[in-house]
Amino acid sequence: MARMERKKVTETLKTRSLDPMDLPFSESDLKKRFDLVVCDIDYTLVDFEPANQAGIRKLKEFFGEKMGEQIDIIFQLVLEGNRKREDEPWEHREEYESLMEKVAGLQPVTSKTFGVKVWSREAYIIIAAQATGVNLDKKKVEEGRDMYWEELKNNYRLFDGAKKFLDLLKTLNIPLLLMTGSDAVLNVNDDLTLNYDPEFSKQYKMRRLSADFPNIPTIIGDPIDKQYPEYFDNLFGVEVKKLGNFSPERTLVIGDSEKADLMFPRERGYPTLLVARG
Helix, strand or coil, X not given: CCCCCCCCCCXXXXXXXXXXXXXXXXXXXXXXXXXEEEXXXXXXXXXXXXXXXXXXXXXXXXXXXXXXXXXXXXXXXXXHHHHCCCCCCCCCHHHHHHHHHHHHHCCCCCHHHHCCCCCCHHHHHHHHHHHHCCCCCHHHXXXXXXXXXXXXXXXXXXXHHHHHHHHHHHHHCCCEXXXXXXXXXXXXXXXXXXXXXXXXXXXXXXXXXXXXXXCCCEEECCCXXXXXXXXXXXXXXXXXXXXXXXXXXXXXXEECCHHHHHHHHHHCCCXXXXXXXX
């Protein structure tokens, strides 16, 4: 696929929530300025952390308190690292890079084709087990993985303000396209290395999203995830065009991460809105 031409960088707007009362523009301005909204899901529309903690509690029951806590520590480090620019000072960068080497080492084959899948809960489980001295086999890893995602799905909730925002888009008749990264659901080998099947991972995530976002077009980061500009080349060059002829200037892109959600769209001339709840 040919790379999209970069346009003038625009300023990122900020909001503390997606409640229409908190937006940096009025409802009438939203309708006047934008013909399409492209929006991230986790931590933007969905209050992901309570759902994640519900999944972690299940893992603590299954693997033990110490190992479950270690899995959460790994996840939180990956989450923070994913939000940091490479040139941004960060006290945990060496620890993060060491963790990424371990995650990559568990994906020796498919990472050569698809890159390292950094969100793999299977990898977190295996690394946490090694750190806490817990013996695992393939079945245990997969059972823990499935248990985590099932409990997360059962506790998946929209932010209150996000629901109001989605209702507003419907009222204003502004179409919505959802963008989201891969959950990196991997197949586990007998030797506890991991293989990536893009379709398996994509369908696994679609099942957890289908109840909350029925009939809304959703672009998942399988096989190319959001940390790569090619994800956005496909998003804007192919997927947006399936919905209609929308110009960059009249397409609003919304996310909770400047690095993962907004940097590449902004470089292409798309207006961007950062949801900064912290």
